[in-house]
Amino acid sequence: LPAELPSRLAAANIRAIFYNPTLNSMKIVLLGYMGSGKSTVGQELAKALKLPFKDLDQEIEAQMGVSVSEIFDQKGELFFRKKEAVVLEQLLASSAGFVLSLGGGTPCYGNNMGLIEAADKATSIYLKAKVAELTLRLKRGQEQRPLLAGRSEDDLMEFIAKHLFERMPFYERADHVVEVSSKSVDQLVEELKGLLQVG
């Protein structure tokens, strides 16, 4: 017997256990309002499923070499929305699987939701949070979010309530809706694994 055979067999077994073609090519798309936990939950879900994690805002920042806030300031929101749609389309066209966290506005512009619905092996999940919880979470780091920067505390809650109401029809087109208020990240990861039937 060649000396390396046992280790080759072991490697093949490990591949058989961990290489799950369905899971490896799955595109899991998390959407929801700013502050709903898309990036935090997405990162943990990706780790649990051993899939790469992608964050649409970060991909845009990497391509542009500046932050989302700077893009809004220097080029305006319309420019950002066009770039966002292009980068989303690029990501969805890849054959490899991933967990992707969108920006809060992504589903609501152009044909982005249509692209997600039509993408091969893609499953979308709306992380749904209550206005009060979103307001609490978004008070922190408000200035890093161009649409919220400079709003007073009273204005913030009213803005979020209206904005969320306008966006809801797009978010509700997701394949699954998961209520996130008062759940831990670990609980959400377990719930999502259950939904995706990969637990």
Ligand code: S3P
């Ligand atoms: C936006 C949400 C942000 C970012 C941009 C616009 C929005 O992403 O894409 O500031 O329109 O809701 P997060 O939801 O990750 O904060």
